[in-house]
Amino acid sequence: MGDVLSGKPTWRGARPNLPAGPVVSLAYKVPVAKRGELLALLSDAFPFYERPGGIRMGLYESRDEPGLFLEVVAYASEADREADDLRLETPAYKEVLANWHALMEGELQVMRLQPVELGASALEIAPASPGDIEAIWHQRWGLPVHTLHRHFWPGEVQGLGAFTGTGLLRGLITWAQEGETVEIVSMDALEPRRGTGTLLLEALEKQLFAEGVRSLRTMVSNDNGDSTAFFQKHGYRLVEIHRDAVERIRQAKPSIPERGKYGIPIRDLWELRKEL
Known part of the structure; x- marks a missing residue:
């Protein structure tokens, strides 16, 4: 309360x-x-x-x-x-x-x-609580969230949320720092193609640059062409394909489906990086 x-x-x-x-x-x-x-x-x-x-x-x-x-x-x-x-x-x-x-x-x-549709310009970017993160992850990813080298629980990451003036959470970006590199763990825009993802990513990059971070990376599964295109549009470059990485993660998290978008078998993780 x-x-x-x-x-x-x-x-x-x-x-x-x-x-x-x-x-x-x-x-x-x-x-x-x-x-x-x-x-x-x-x-x-x-x-x-x-x-x-x-x-x-x-x-x-x-x-x-x-x-x-x-x-x-x-x-x-x-x-x-x-x-x-x-x-x-x-x-x-x-x-x-x-x-x-x-x-x-x-x-x-x-x-x-009744809800009123608002564009991204009407959203407020603010720190997301562990409860915010858990709610979105539970709904869209399942817990815990796995990346290439480890898994994360909501309390182990930081997050920024895109909130409406009434407190509706319309987007979330989370990250964790390992040495001099920050990994974007998750990115969720609950209403795609409205600019929410861009708003969140730009806010995160601005914040991290002010904190002295100069390198960002993220992992995208091989079926997720939309996310790959989104990050490339914002200056991220494909640096490595981790073959069969999802197959290994699936051993710890069997709920990961065998096939994803467009019926593509989910097998690999694509690593994208950006220097700030």
Whole structure:
């Protein structure tokens, strides 16, 4: 609960990795004396609400008025929101809601929101938390993430995220430093071809150059021509093909598929480098 929502000085709280579907915001007041009861209730209620999948909850508290809370309920799709509405009629949900309402003073303000498409220029680049990294990796890569010589867990890398003004995470780049070289471990743009990847890569290169880093490398599997083209467009050069590297990694991570994009067998890692 204590993390500051970057760029939003009025509210403090958790910044969830929100899905890109409909959002419901709930604003309400709780007596300061009952604040602890509310947090205890929601600590159990949030996992309960999220369990069916397709739902992500976030909680914020006003900096200026303690006890004034904003809950954000984000859905992966309209179908997930409609299914959640039906679950509200079940006895278990009604019990949680009754306990929640009992803590409030004043009226509950509900707002239903629809996502608005924004270009990369509207995104804020900010450090990504281990929770942000874990959420994206779990969704897109599986844990841990393997590169040529080792595997990484979310807490072992640094990350930059591309966030909308409401905290939606729309892209992520992670890296780890080995000696004088930095390896880009992962790059994810959740809405491809909108400039998010370029924004993240340029921000990372600028930051690393200021820190004295002069060499960057990344590994791309042989089926991923789109990523290879992206990095080459930004000045990276193919320096080595590590034959059968993915075959060796697959022994430790059997979930890696045999075939990837365009049905190409996934066997090798291509190493690309750039001198800053």
